[in-house]
Amino acid sequence: MEMIEVRELTKIYRLGSVEVPALQGVSFHINPSEVVAIMGQSGSGKSTLMNILGCLDLPTSGEYYLEGKNIAGLSDDELALIRNRKIGFIFQQFNLLPRISVRRNAELPLMYNGNKSQKEIEQRAEYILEAVGLADRMNHKPTELSGGQQQRVAIARALINEPALILADEPTGNLDSHTGADIINLLLKLNQDHGLTLIIVTHDASIAAQTQWVIHLRDGQIEDGSAHIIAHV
């Protein structure tokens, strides 16, 4: 079974009486444990695609199957459950909560996963934070960490519920090239060690070069001439 299968995905935003198409008939599928990059100019629809793949938004038309389950027609709460259990998000802005500690930030998805005891939650958070190299920073506030460290917290948060799919939206966009490379290596290692499916939105061709295939978007459509795409269609 495919990890992700999308067919003729369209998304149209309405701005007053004007209809702005963001995606116009996008189809592809991604197998489990694949590493995929999504590239494109700003306005090409890659954020829209990312939001739909992340179950943060629903397509206007077309079909999206995540691990064989049709996402269309699910309620907000059902989508929340899928995001909680199956998807880990990594954002360009890290999106950590500044008030609470690194540990509590990493624990956040478990707070919305009702069947874990407090002890399990703490053990899990410690284990994951050690795995991303932050064992000695657990009780710090995110603002006391460097950018690279903050992104590692975000990765720990994305991993804590053992999702099958990691969606990284420009994960290195706010980092210097050296730190960015570290983060990408960490993500690739997770893919190799645990078989996580990894989708990275990026502008950086050198990052795209490390993935198994690339989806090039232009004006809401997949650009022609991508051998990888053809292989998968």
Place this chain on the structure above:
Amino acid sequence: MKLYRLLIEALESLNANKMRSILTVLGIVIGVAAVIAMLSIGRGAQATITSQIESMGTNLIYVSPGSTSVSGVQSAAGTAGTLTLDDADVLAELDQVVAVASVTNNFVQVVYQGQNTRTRLMGITPGYETVSSLTLADGEFISESDQNARSLVVVLGSGVAEDLFGSTSGVVGQKVRLNGQVYKVIGVLESKGGNSFMNQDDQVLIPLSTALYRLVGGARFRGSSVISQITIKAENAKVVDQVAENATLLMRERHETVEGADDFTVTSQQDTLDAATAVSDTLTLFLGGIAGISLAVGGIGIMNIMLTTVTERTHEIGLRKAVGARRQDILLQFLVESMVLSFLGGLIGVAIGWGISRLMGQIEFSGSTITPVVGLDSVLLATIFSMAIGLFFGIYPATRAARLQPVVALRYE
């Protein structure tokens, strides 16, 4: 999310905006403190009034003349000269009663040598001492023989004695002038202390017969020999209603009147008590209502702050939704926060309200203090009400937060 985690998160986020949280809580504190203080003061006043009335005896029944009607124009109650001494004698023969008659003459001038004072004069029959629960500080009370002989004797209220002689002792046997007429002081009453409606220290008592037939400016000079009031003391509080009923029927028979057209009125102390209770209940409700308004204003303060908080934390809400928070999780998070605010305000408000009532209990109002009563019910009422306010005014902001679309919220800066 588990409740205690919600509580911790709520406290953390309130702590992050200390000043704002304190000011918001203050709105509720003031409201709750006002409600507690007002209710307790209202109740204290009620208890004070009730005990004052009860100290005069709850088994008293008053028969007063009705109002005069001249060419169909009704005057105030008590203006008709319809009660006579004979009425009092007949009423005294009812079972289980002591009855006395009295005539009131406001404002007589009492003079002793260079001192003089203006006070209320009561012409009374001898039983008045027991009926009104009066005790003598010195001397003796007006006797049956004084009544029969229309003696020129007077019993002074303690306040009057103080005014004229500077003391309540050594006064008996002195001569004073009432409206210019010489009276011999035979007794001085013990002070009863302040009483909001009738200060029994500020009066002089003379025999009823003297008041009717000999006093200068008395009833005789106004061309009538009627009395102002008949006071009946029932044997105990249980028979008051029965005695009042009997007295009414007897009076009706004597005066040949029918119900609705009586030329007299019969009221018991219990009626007075009921009326006073009704008044103070209304007062308590009124004060509590005003205090309640300030509580509602505090609630609006909470709503205002919660709306601000939701807007400020839109991005956070987006993130929480992205990692799996459902609508109800977000709703609960903000509801708990607003309820923590209002509950804290409620607790502090109860404490301050209690303090205010204690303080008010120290202050004297026209000679008497009231003892505020902070009931458990008013504490519970204020606390539960403040929580309810947190809930009520928190629902709208929390719903707004819960309804945010994750994509929109995440994009919000």
